[in-house]
Amino acid sequence: MLRQAGLPLGLFQQSKIFLTTDEMFALYNAIEEISGDPGIGLKLGGDERPEHYSAIAIAALYTRSFRDAMERIARYKRLTGPQEIRIVERGKECAVEFLWLLSEKPEPLMLIDMCFAWAVAVGGRGTGHRINPLRV
Secondary structure (H helix, E strand, O other): OHHHHOOOOOHHHOOOOOOOHHHHHHHHHHHHHHHOOOOHHHHHHOOOOHHHOOHHHHHHHOOOOHHHHHHHHHHHHHHHOOEEEEEEEEOOEEEEEEEEOOOOOOOOHHHHHHHHHHHHHHHHHHHOOOOOOOOO
């Protein structure tokens, strides 16, 4: 996978791993290609087991609403990396957009799917109700 992504083969042996956005995109593209599964992003992002949640996902579970959870996650992402999560309200609908700020390349489809599935999984766990997106 690392070879296919053009990354150092010892990358995962490092105590701290730092990647540029383009390197991260290459890694996700390699995962999708090697898996051979066009739905791999949805499967990985939709893992609903809380023991696999990151600290921010756990913090998001303890908010008043899905919107509050997404706002908390968006703030965390702004503080910790080159990702922006925009929450756009249109009437009774709310759109969640994931943007990568430090890349000229398009984001991998697998990563888009993974982010989307992750938000839906965390939202469903936090609200106690299944989240059914209107559109993708």
